[in-house]
Amino acid sequence: MNDDPSTPGGVRLGTVQETLLIPLYGRAVDQSREEPVLRDPRAAELVEAIDYDFARFDGLPSLLGAVVRTALFDHWTRAFLTDHPDGTVVEIGTGLNTRYERVDNGRATWFDLDLPDVIDLRRALFAAFPDSPRRTMLAASVTDPAWPRAVAADRGAPVLLSAEAVLPFLTVQEVRGTLALLADHFPGARLALDSAGPAIVSDQANHDALSKVAARMRWSCPDPAEVTAWLPGATLLGSHTLTTLPAELVAGLPEWCRQTIDGFAEQPPPQVTEYRLSLFQLP
Structure with a gap:
């Protein structure tokens, strides 16, 4: 295994950053299906452009789990943009996410935040999509207290903070510090x-x-209510496992995907029951 995989632009990823390649490959595999969950041709292009042994992930149930997770985060983002068409979306630990390409409404402001090596990789692979007045890449750790200032100019707009597959890789102290940082700089944000x-x-x-x-x-x-205990005044708007997704999201999934989820629900392992996707409103 290469813990520091090379990329076409000469960029090298650190150990935790390597995990971003798992959901990317999941979306690319999904795109190859006759009825994909997400419809993400950009993900397939990115996998083709990266020199990495993606085959190690072939056939893993977690690939579909990552795709379904992303579908829920997309669902929450679309709902936010329906309520706040001119809002601000901050993708925390953006990796090689392509949510902007899937759900942007042509009006919102987007920030893609990740560590410098990941942002370098994004810039190399997204060269045809440079920063614009509505979309900015930010090179920083989510734990860095300085990065929120880059978003401060848009503080007048409602904010959605999307941290997909990021916080579990931090220590509990880092998670608590990050949540406090977000609540301090983005009161009322989702x-x-x-x-x-x-x-x-x-x-x-x-x-x-x-x-x-x-x-x-x-x-x-053990319980997402732990987050609201750390942040008095925060509200848990919804929390789901991969087998207890919102009905309106499930209704839009391909039949094969719904059947697979139903199969997991019959005898769900801890990998399913203990993995939660939650939406909060910060105090």
């Missing part, structure tokens, strides 16, 4: 995040996808 329970975190060596890479989750969250 915050979408995922969390993993104790059984998942303690058994990562046997996780179908994480066992293929060196990165490990460090934040164990």
Whole structure:
């Protein structure tokens, strides 16, 4: 395994950053289906452009799990933009996410935040899509107290903070500090995040996808209500597992995907029951 995979532009990714390639490949595999969940041709193009052994992830259930997770984050983003067409979307730990390409409404302001090596990779691969007045890449750790100032100019607009597959890789102290930072700078914002329970975190060596890479989750969250306890005044707007998704989202999924989810729901393992996707409103 290459813990520091090379990319066409000579950029190299760190251990945790390598995990961004898993959901990217999941979206590319999904795109190859006759009835894809997301319809993300850009993901397929990116996989073709990156020199990496993606085959190690072939056939893993987590690929579909990552796609369904992204579908829910897309769903929440579309709902936010319906309520606030001129709002601001901050993709925290954006990786090689292509949510902008899938759901942008032509009016919102977007910020793509990630570590410098990931942003370098994005700039190399997204060269045809440079920064614009509505879309900006930010090179910083989510734990860095300085980055919110780059979004401050748009503070008059409602904000959606989307942290997909990011916070579980931080320590609990880093998660609490990050949440406090977000609440301080973006009061009233919506915050979408995922969390993993104790059984998942303690058994990562046997996780179908994480066992293929060196990165490990460090934040164990038994209940998303833990977040509201840390942030008095925050509201949990919704929390789902991959088998208890919002009905309106499930209705729009391809039949094969709904059947697969139903199969998982019959005897769900901890990898399903303890993995939660939650939407909050910050105080």
